[in-house]
Amino acid sequence: MSTVLDWVSGTLIILGAILALTAAIGIVRFTDTLLRMHAATKPQVIGLNLVLAGTCLRVYDDPNVWMLVLVGLFTLLTAPVIAHLIGRTAYREQRHRKIPLAVNELGDKMDDEQQ
Template sequence: MSALEWVSAVLILFGSTLALTAAIALVRFRDTLARMHAATKPQVIGLVLVLLGAAIQVRGDVNAWMLVLMMLFVLLTAPVIAHLIGRTAYREQRYRDGLLQINELGDEEV
């Protein structure tokens, strides 16, 4: 195995481990805001690492650029999705009491 194949294998393994921990956290966390954190941060980084490892494996092929485009799409859309989920959770009051220290969306400070 060449050095690039080792790097690719390590990236794919580390990315899949991050995605697994994010999936476990989605099941174990109690409220929407904590689940939102688990669904965006490690899940996105894990997916990007797996796609980067796969792009190294298929380097020189047209499909490598498709993997790069997928990485960019995920990196651009994940913050927007997390923002919308957070706003919806706030509006429907699906968060633990005392969790928010500053309430910029409400009339009063919490």
């Protein structure tokens, strides 16, 4: 049974590391703040949680496993909020590509604030 858990744990850790690597590559390669924000949040958070899940399986009998669970939970709670704030700030400072957005929910609010 320990061998199976080791294999599953190793697979989760490697998959998480690959997702974190793709997030890092996306941050470097993307040109726009909004695109970088996407690369910095989704694959990075999922990759971190996969690494934490693999580590939890590896050290399941250690009492410090709950710290790993808390790290994963706090990451899941804070990453979307940070991404939202970064995206809104980038939009307000006009640091995005000038493309017509399908739905521009902040356009009316920005016009009201500037008047």
